[in-house]
Amino acid sequence: MRNCRVGLVGAGGVAQRHARVLAGFDDVELVGVTDVAPEAASALAAQHGGRACADVAELLATELDAVYVCVPPFAHGPAEEAVIEAGVPMFVEKPVAVDLSTAERIADLVARRGLRTAVGHHWRYLSVLDQARDLLGDRPVRMVSGAWLDKVPPVAWWSRRDRSGGPVVEQAAHVLDLIRVLAGEVTEVTSYGNGTPPPVDGADIDSVTTAALRFADGAVGTLSAACVLGWKHRAGLEILADGLALAITEDGLSIRDADGERHLPADPEAARVAVDRAFVDAVRGIGDDVRVPYAEALATQRLALAVADSARTGTTVRLATATAPTVLATGVTVDA
């Protein structure tokens, strides 16, 4: 079987990480990379192999088996459309878009084409996720507290709402995705932002956001995002069930129950490798462990945007399963 020929759209921070991981697989060949900043594409190609291409069309002309789309949130859409049109399996970095309409349009095109996809929610590959699921067993989740408390990342687009979607969409989406896995779907969101951007040129995002979440299965929870610190303080979630407290971060799972307290470590780097390995194996037809195809990421995107929209509009947002969220005036109830 020939090597899996991979191309990259975007050559920034996360593309470099994927390139490094993929270059470590002996059945993968990095064939090309394109970036709107040609020097970024050239630098990545020089370091990890392949050639710098002028645009997505030139990249797709290199007979690829898979494409990674690693662009900032605002830039999603055109690259995916071209890749889908070419019928090439596609890995897309999260968040899949800055808005919902782009994500829904791409999801629809993916479904029509029956294309193999994966999205970079690598927390789904944390080794401790299975233990968390086993411990919960059939106990209903009662309460969830998710948080991403961090600094402003050093990329210019991040602090602009129309570029990144804001901290909840751009960053806390990892936590929201795991919340969906362990506590089920959220049906209603009421969020508050502080209306004060972080002290960064051009910033228009809230520097802190807190959301109250109501879940389909009866649990309630919160999600908080902050970018007011100079360091990554904490990113993860706590889950309470009857007689059980779990705390999950990229570094591991802390458990407290009738047997006392214990901690199971996890390796975040292993999860970052696993998400790429699973996609490549699926593309090669030797594995079937893609945990977040595009359609699944769309559900996380809906939830993240519901949190962001509620804070922006000062309304409660209800999420109906399998349909777009309905924005309600606070206090108004509408039959589902």
Ligand SMILES: NC(=O)c1ccc[n+]([C@@H]2O[C@H](COP(=O)([O-])OP(=O)(O)OC[C@H]3O[C@@H](n4cnc5c(N)ncnc54)[C@H](O)[C@@H]3O)[C@@H](O)[C@H]2O)c1
């Ligand atoms: N899954 C993860 O753990 C993880 C980690 C880091 C970043 N990310 C996500 O990856 C995305 C990119 O983040 P980053 O840190 O690499 O950003 P970055 O700014 O470092 O890199 C983005 C690159 O995309 C290029 N680009 C912009 N528009 C483009 C277009 N239309 N076509 C081709 N290239 C284009 C830019 O020139 C830049 O080189 C973000 O959505 C971020 O949330 C995910």
